[in-house]
Amino acid sequence: MNNRFLPISRADMQAEGIEQLDFVYICGDAYVDHPSFGHAVISRLLEAHGYTVGILAQPNWRDAASVTALGEPRLGFLVSAGNMDSMVNHYSVSKKRRTTDAYSPGGEMGRRPDYATIVYCNLIRQTYKHIPIIIGGIEASLRRLAHYDYWSNKIKRSILLDSGADLISYGMGEHSILEIADALQSGLDIKDITFVPGTVYKTRNREDIYDAIELPSYEMLLAEKKEYAKSFSIQYRNTDPFVAKRLVETYDKKMFVVQNPPAKPLTQSEMDQVYALPFCRTYHPCYEKEGGIPAIKEIKFSLVSNRGCFGGCNFCALTFHQGRIVQTRSHASILAEAEQMVWEKDFKGYIHDVGGPTANFRSPSCDKQLTKGVCPHKQCLFPKPCSNLKVDHKDYLKLLRKLRELPNVKKVFIRSGIRFDYLMYDADHSFLRELCEHHVSGQLKVAPEHISDAVLQRMGKPGVSVYKKFVKAYENMNMELGKKQYLVPYLMSSHPGSTIKEAIELAEFLRDLGYMPEQVQDFYPTPSTISTCMYYTGLDPETMKPVYVAVNPHEKAMQRALIQYRNPKNYDLVFEALTKAGRTDLIGYEKHCLIRPKGGVRLSHKRSNVAQQTAAKGRKKKTIRNIHRKKR
Secondary structure: OOOOOOOOOHHHHHHHOOOOOOEEEEEEEOOOOOOHHHHHHHHHHHHHOOOOOOEEEEOOOOOOHHOOOOOOOOEEEEOOOOOHHHHHHEEEOOEEEEOOOOOHHHOOOOOOOHHHHHHHHHHHHHOOOOEEEEEEEEHHHHHHOOOOEOOEEEEOHHHHHHHHHOOOEEEOOOOHHHHHHHHHHHOOOOOOOOOOOOOOEOOHHHHHHOOEEEEOOOOHHHOHHHHHHHHHHHHOOOOOOOOOEEEEEEOOOEEEEOOOOOOOOOOOOHHHHHHHOOOOOOOOHHHHHHHOOHHHHHHHOEEEEEEEOOOOOOOHHHHOOOOOOOOOOOHHHHHHHHHHHHOOOOOOEEOEEEOOOOOOOOOOOOOOOOOOOOOOOOOOOOOOOOOOOOOHHHHHHHHHHEEEEEEEEEEEEEEEEOOOHHHHHOOOOOHHHHHHHOOOOOOOEEEEEEHEEEEEHHOOOOOOOHHHHHHHHHHHHHHHHOOOOOEEEEEOOOOOOOHHHHHHHHHHHHHOOOOOOOEEEEOOOOOOOOOHHHHHOOOOOOOEOOOOOOOOOHHHHHHHHHHOOOOOOHHHHHHHHHHHHHHHHHHHOOOOEEOOOOOOOOOOOOOOHHHHHHHHHHHHHHHHHHHHHHHO
């Protein structure tokens, strides 16, 4: 591959004859020139439209001079925290510091700051007082208006204000960044670029804001949680590019943050053009001596076939970032990438994934979405499938078959996850058959998340009956094919709506299934999800009715322990949870019990130490009796 990397130093600029870059892109991730990394897509797209872009990856955030390494850009700085929110990247749900960072050289933690977007922008402003700063990426996108920040347990202002940036390009950004660049190139002042879809700007002139919905002010959000729930509900109903209105949020009665409606989704032709850009498809060679970038391993031999998701899970932020309208690449585009990939020297014959947010979504959920948008008050799959829902796996099947026929390809996996409910709504079982026959390697990972209908309703997921039907269909198909393949369910504890009662219900389900998951995801309140709004306010933003929320760390630990009730380390927590819930009927020796009584036999095929000691005492007494008999 002869593609060159973008400049990362003054030496690179000189080698290309560049005296001053048009844009400098500062990113919290290491520089990976692959279409799965936002900084690579935006930079390559700008380059394709005639702009020069340099990458300043993971500058030293303790040194203000680090952001000057590529000089002052002619048009502006672009800033992103990276492919993840920096706080999610740094901390587990228990707020403990993670030990590795897959997006940094050698997996080293600490190469970016907390709240990276804000820190980088403040560093820029120390040297460049008036240069335009445009922020984007997942962190800026999901914090574009006032939001609940789990790590500080506070309502934070729009990231636009705390960062000192001029504009946010939210969502996927291809359309908006080109419009911004062209406006700056034409000589427009950054403060006058207030018209671009998919952007957020700030102003002190209320009279300049037209046709906008007034959100509760920041001061109201701080004073009353119910106002936050109302605000979030309005925002959620205005995430579709065809029906969304402009939103305005007021700060101290003198500053206004304005969110323009989202940018239109990419057409298939536009998606194909993005993925045809001259990516090097790997990390910059400067990281080789440090062990490379771990994140490349999962995506190097994976193919993105779609973006957007109409699944509408309440704990997912995709609605606020990629949107609910599914956009797809053509077969020709995907095959062209695959044909390039299969000849790479380290390709072992396995395509790791063909998918996106949801692998088996290959078209919008109904015909009207590309002209009229998605329904603001209705979901496509929840609580039941919409009567207008189009369920069809034919196009995805054709794509998978073509990929299986490529030279050097041994197996094509589907790892980004399928919506089992969408699969079950398909009367044609061809996809299920070929999934089991060709695209599973012993285990298929699926995400029922929970089995209590009360909790599933809060998650925006289908009832447990749909999952049970899928499990049966999957087992029958594998039996028919003569294969021994299993399901690995992803489960979540402590989601809003889940009490100890529902956690016990889940434990009983796992008992009957004969399965204990190795890993459990405790609900993580990340910015801009319905579930996070419930977690903070205790209210369902759609109905404004109260929702039970487990916020006490000890209760959360009990709910998590119940899912792994067989683990001896969880015994005390499970015992406490069952006792508090009045479910001591599940403590005993009967088959239906989850744990043994304290001091009793452990839940194991082997006898516990207590049982062994009791048996030993019995043998000792018997031996003594025999000795006495012989003496007599």
